[in-house]
Amino acid sequence: MTDDIPAAGYRGRFAPSPTGPLHFGSLIAALGSYLQARRQGGEWWLRIEDIDPPREAPGAREAILASLEAHGLHWDGPVQYQSQRLERYAQCLQRLAAEGRLYACACSRKRIAEHGERRGGTLHYPGWCRERNLAFVPGRARRLDTRNLIIDFEDRIQGPQRLIPAEEGGDFVLQRADGLYSYQLAVAVDDAEQGMTEVVRGSDLLASTPRQIAIQRLLGLPTPVYAHLPVAVDAQGRKLSKQNRAPALDARRAGENLWRALHFLGQRPPTELRGALPATVLDWAREYWSLKKVPRTAAMELSADVPPAGE
Numbered sequence: 001m002t003d004d005i006p007a008a009g010y011r012g013r014f015a016p017s018p019t020g021p022l023h024f025g026s027l028i029a030a031l032g033s034y035l036q037a038r039r040q041g042g043e044w045w046l047r048i049e050d051i052d053p054p055r056e057a058p059g060a061r062e063a064i065l066a067s068l069e070a071h072g073l074h075w076d077g078p079v080q081y082q083s084q085r086l087e088r089y090a091q092c093l094q095r096l097a098a099e100g101r102l103y104a105c106a107c108s109r110k111r112i113a114e115h116g117e118r119r120g121g122t123l124h125y126p127g128w129c130r131e132r133n134l135a136f137v138p139g140r141a142r143r144l145d146t147r148n149l150i151i152d153f154e155d156r157i158q159g160p161q162r163l164i165p166a167e168e169g170g171d172f173v174l175q176r177a178d179g180l181y182s183y184q185l186a187v188a189v190d191d192a193e194q195g196m197t198e199v200v201r202g203s204d205l206l207a208s209t210p211r212q213i214a215i216q217r218l219l220g221l222p223t224p225v226y227a228h229l230p231v232a233v234d235a236q237g238r239k240l241s242k243q244n245r246a247p248a249l250d251a252r253r254a255g256e257n258l259w260r261a262l263h264f265l266g267q268r269p270p271t272e273l274r275g276a277l278p279a280t281v282l283d284w285a286r287e288y289w290s291l292k293k294v295p296r297t298a299a300m301e302l303s304a305d306v307p308p309a310g311e
């Protein structure tokens, strides 16, 4: 055991949105969470976060599953789909509403963008509708009243974190005006209720984590441990993402992709493993994976991360 979470009962997950095929940035998150689970004899689940149909791409689910299989990243149990949990999210909202933690908001995105405050690059919603007692009717968002909330947690890679929503971001949306449930709500409830003991994912989600912890606390749900991996950025500092048209993973180069992802994550895979079959690379990785070797940074440039062959 190289890390300090007990093997018994470990459960982790990878949770992509079906907005497009996996790219190298998603492979880093998938591989990191997979190895953190498997190194400790734990389970690794797959959850498809399909609660935003307008953003989904046709065929993306199938492409994601095929890509994970091609890279030898086999998950436990049936695939979880958030689209099958909508009733549960509704119950959680009812509970928060009954406890006076939720209010209806009639502000348009445009109004908030034009008149809201910007604090440290984040758009801050100043709680205009908090005292209006608006009815919960279609066309109005539902926001969490975050007054008096302070969320502290220790990230296993990024270190101590604190969010005071009243000072940063403000009351956030749990159900959108179009009726769709927010990412924060669905992930918070699923991670807790699906028994995740640790969440390993990209640091691009670090700002979401305290909001998800807040939801778990208010609902009396358990909170997992968190480890946010560095994300890959290009020379201009832009994250590899579907929005930036990062290329889809090439399944024919699966072994090389895994090797490069391991290298990016600071694991120092032996050069002779480059281009080996995925199963061979993963055999090595399950044995030698250590969270302690992962660089303690939020982002790293990708182009500079692969040493010349023969190093």
Ligand SMILES: [Zn+2]
Pocket (backbone or CB within 6 Å): 104, 105, 106, 107, 127, 128, 129, 130
């Ligand atoms: Zn409002």
